[in-house]
Amino acid sequence: MATMNQLEISIAKQFSETPGGRHVKDSATSGERFREEILAPALQEAEVIVVDLDGTLGYGSSFLEEAFGGLVRQGFTAETLHKKMKIKSSVPTYSRRIWQYIDEEGSRKH
């Protein structure tokens, strides 16, 4: 945790080094579980969150879509997420896809 209002989430350290799958029925380390148990509560608790994607064995887009695109389906707006969430990754493809999922889901909702 960097400041009072900023929360850093390391997926590898706080969730799993092998995240995978979209739904809970597919895997114990699914995007749905990560969103429901870690990501969404953190967004409600902190003003800004930093999600660190490094340290895992990689991500499937099904995991990323369900975890991050799912936030918009759950009720967070894309604008709020752009303000409150920062993505940290050594692989730019992941962060680019995450914002695409959020924006695509946001435009579908409008």
Place this chain on the structure above:
Amino acid sequence: MNGFVTSYGSLVFWAIAIVGWGVANTSANRRECRKELRSDVDAACALTEKIADLFSTYCQTQPNTAESASSEVRLKLMFKDLGMQLHRLSQRKRFYIRQILKLDASQQAMDKFYVSVTGGNFESSDRQVSEGMTEILTAASHSLELIDNLKKAFNDAF
């Protein structure tokens, strides 16, 4: 004339030598840069083909098996590696300055390939082996698009 040669002869000699060295050095650097980029682009293309091949095998394995789980992890690791390789290429000065639009096209092709392989029913217990052929063909066509874009960017850079 003799006075000019006496006064400036050595200066002209050094000027020619310096210009000659500059031309030779620039040409050698260009050759070296081309060789390095060729090797990076070839590595990215080879990895793309490997991912497409492994995905084809993965689609024909039953879900929820050790073989399927192992392929899923390997595919994700290979995509992580490919993402880093493309990022490194995009940071190469010559590529970045001269090929920014084509690199952008390569990134978009990489995104489409990434989604076609690891989206949908990837890692899902509902994955149907019988539906694999369409997914294999889609991923294969996106892999070819990525390879084409990378090769075009390389060819146009030199």
